[in-house]
Amino acid sequence: MKLWGGRFAKETDALVEEFNxxxxxxxxxxxxDIRGSMxxxxxxxxxxxxCGDEAEQILAGLAVIKEEMDRGEVEFSxxxxxxxxxVEKRLTEKIGPVGGKLHTGRxxxxxxxxxxxxxxxxxxxxTVALIGNLQEALVNLAxxxxxxxxxxxxxxxRAQPVLFAHHLLAYFWMLQRDRERFLDSFGRADWMPxxxxxxxxxxxxxxxxxxxxxxxxxxxxxxxxxxxSDRDFVLEFxxxxxxxxxxxxxxxxxxxxxxxxxxxxxxxxxxxxxxxSIMPQKKNPDVAELVRGKTGRxxxxxxxxxxxxxxxxxxxxxxxQEDKEGLFDTVDTIKICLRLYAAMLRTVxxxxxxxxxxxxxxxxxxxxxxDYLVRKGLPFREAHAVVGxxxxxxxxxxxxxxxxxxxxxxxxxxxxxxxxxxMLPPEACVExxxxxxxxxxxxxxxxxxxxxSLLINENTK
Numbered sequence: 085m086k087l088w089g090g091r092f093a094k095e096t097d098a099l100v101e102e103f104n105x106x107x108x109x110x111x112x113x114x115x116x117d118i119r120g121s122m123x124x125x126x127x128x129x130x131x132x133x134x135c136g137d138e139a140e141q142i143l144a145g146l147a148v149i150k151e152e153m154d155r156g157e158v159e160f161s162x163x164x165x166x167x168x169x170x171v172e173k174r175l176t177e178k179i180g181p182v183g184g185k186l187h188t189g190r191x192x193x194x195x196x197x198x199x200x201x202x203x204x205x206x207x208x209x210x211t212v213a214l215i216g217n218l219q220e221a222l223v224n225l226a227x228x229x230x231x232x233x234x235x236x237x238x239x240x241x242r243a244q245p246v247l248f249a250h251h252l253l254a255y256f257w258m259l260q261r262d263r264e265r266f267l268d269s270f271g272r273a274d275w276m277p278x279x280x281x282x283x284x285x286x287x288x289x290x291x292x293x294x295x296x297x298x299x300x301x302x303x304x305x306x307x308x309x310x311x312x313s314d315r316d317f318v319l320e321f322x323x324x325x326x327x328x329x330x331x332x333x334x335x336x337x338x339x340x341x342x343x344x345x346x347x348x349x350x351x352x353x354x355x356x357x358x359x360x361s362i363m364p365q366k367k368n369p370d371v372a373e374l375v376r377g378k379t380g381r382x383x384x385x386x387x388x389x390x391x392x393x394x395x396x397x398x399x400x401x402x403x404x405q406e407d408k409e410g411l412f413d414t415v416d417t418i419k420i421c422l423r424l425y426a427a428m429l430r431t432v433x434x435x436x437x438x439x440x441x442x443x444x445x446x447x448x449x450x451x452x453x454x455d456y457l458v459r460k461g462l463p464f465r466e467a468h469a470v471v472g473x474x475x476x477x478x479x480x481x482x483x484x485x486x487x488x489x490x491x492x493x494x495x496x497x498x499x500x501x502x503x504x505x506x507m508l509p510p511e512a513c514v515e516x517x518x519x520x521x522x523x524x525x526x527x528x529x530x531x532x533x534x535x536x537s538l539l540i541n542e543n544t545k
Contacts, residue, residue: 096163104402105162107170109409114153116202117167118146120195123298124278125186127291133189138182145179146171167199168192189290191282193312193400198278200407202299204321207415208270214422215263215328216542219256221429223535226252230525233510234349234439235448244451245443245510248349248434250523253531255335260538262328269324273317276301280311283399309399315389315407322386322411325418326379332421333379336372343369348438353431356424371428375421382417385410443510445484447475452507452516453485460499470497 096104122143129139149171152158164170175183226249236246276299279285279292285308292304305311342349352369360366392406450471457467474496478484486508493500506512518524521531 101162101165104165106166106405106408107160107162107164109412110167110196110199111160111170112412113167113196113199113203114171115150116199116206117171117195118150118153120198120202120278120299121171121186122146123295124190126298127294128185128188128288130294131289131291133288133290134185138185141179141182142175142186145175145183148178149174166192166196168195189281189286189288190278191280191312193282194277194280194308197280197312197314198276198299200315200318200411201273201275201277201301204273204317204411205270208266208273208321211325211415211418211422212263212266212542214419214426215259215266216539218422218426218429219259219263219535220539221426222252222256222259223532223539225429225432225434226250226256226528227532229434229436230528232434232436232439233443233514235443235446236523242443242446242448245448245513246523247514247525247528248436248439249532250528251338253528253535255331256531256535258331258334259328260535262324262331263542265324265327266321269317269320271302272320274302275305275311275314275317276303277305277311277314280305280308283309283312313396313399313404315393315404318407318411319386319389319393322382322389322414325414326382326386328418329375329379329382329421332425333376335425336376339372340369340376343372347442348435349442350435351433352428353433356428356431371424375425378417378421382414385414440510445486447478447485448510449485449508449513450475452513453504455516456504456507457497457499460501462497462499467497 125134125139125142125146128134129136134142149158152174158170158174160170164173172183172187175186177183229248232248233245234248234251235242236244236251276292276296278295279290296302296304305314339350339352341347343352352367352372354367356369356371357367358370360368388410389407392403396403453474454464454467454471457470458464462470474485474488474493477492477496478488486505488505490500490502490505493504507516515524518527521527
């Protein structure tokens with residue numbers, strides 16, 4: 085007999101049971117469900133809705149069920165639909181009909197909303213910690229390679245020399261924004277829905293403030309219909325995850341390119357690569373490629389839930405059961421991606437000589453040569469044209485800017501003097517960029533100190 089089956093004359097069709105059930109995936113909410121039920125039980129007793137002895141029996145039974153589920157001893161059935169039904173059914177098996185009093189003053193609608201809020205809050209904090217771990221790996225790799233000069237790119241064309249550390253730290257700041265987004269969204273996940281009932285509240289004198297306090301919630305939903313129908317906090321988690329995966333995907337693209345034989349800027353550790361079933365020489369950057377690929381998976385979960393919610397009338401609808409699988413898969417996906425990336429970056433070996441060679445014999449110092457002319461009084465647009473003509477000359481003659489003599493420079497523009505060629509070495513271009521946030525070593529060291537300070541402050545909260 086189903087817990088809701090009183091008015092039904094027929095058994096549920098087996099295919100409907102399979103289609104309707106959420107227990108294959110929402111069983112992971114058992115800790116949140118039992119914690120929420122315990123808080124609800126204590127509140128019922130405190131309000132005199134159930135007696136103290138009944139509450140003690142219920143709480144003891146729930147504690148045993150939690151231990152059973154921790155050990156994986158509970159068999160789950162599609163007939164019981166969801167984790168809420170499984171807990172309640174197991175409770176009545178253990179303590180008898182008094183277990184049925186636990187559901188007084190609540191509905192599965194506000195119960196599942198509570199579970200989801202508690203789950204998302206927990207996962208936000210765990211995700212933030214994993215982001216911090218990855219940020220630390222980036223900072224350490226940057227600090228260990230402050231002398232590595234590489235090409236910076238726009239349009240995947242060599243643009244200007246930068247420090248390898250500077251490039252890595254760009255991802256630190258992307259992840260810092262991700263971290264802040266997750267923490268900001270925590271405040272909107274921190275609203276307590278229990279007490280909303282199915283949609284209209286309850287006739288029992290429940291104390292919602294007590295439950296919120298016991299479960300560590302900062303706020304209560306002010307409207308019962310909003311409480312059971314809101315999934316904004318899930319959308320925010322998915323959105324934050326999608327943005328973060330965008331950043332990891334971009335990092336993956338850089339890692340894949342740098343690791344290629346054509347670039348050869350880094351070597352990935354064998355532990356984070358795989359081989360080919362047919363080509364013995366292959367060493368593939370599968371971790372980075374899979375992270376890049378799984379980004380689309382996370383995007384899909386966000387778009388899926390947005391689509392589910394967009395046409396729903398208030399308040400609860402069964403469609404909202406579709407909020408869970410995408411959320412759970414997103415949680416699992418981003419957490420393994422963050423763990424793997426932090427571990428992989430700690431083993432990356434930069435090829436500094438290869439990086440420097442790529443930037444030493446090209447036109448990456450052209451802007452610096454133009455800036456030299458500007459400091460000599462030439463308008464930038466004229467300086468740009470002069471240097472552009474010099475680049476054209478070098479291309480035609482298969483030479484580099486560093487190959488030009490002082491005479492050739494002064495022939496192109498009288499503002500050039502003997503010190504002009506001092507602008508051309510890659511390290512000179514790097515050190516010249518001492519504007520705040522620039523790639524000069526002194527500025528990158530400032531970034532590293534700031535980054536470490538942020539990590540320390542976040543870890544002490």
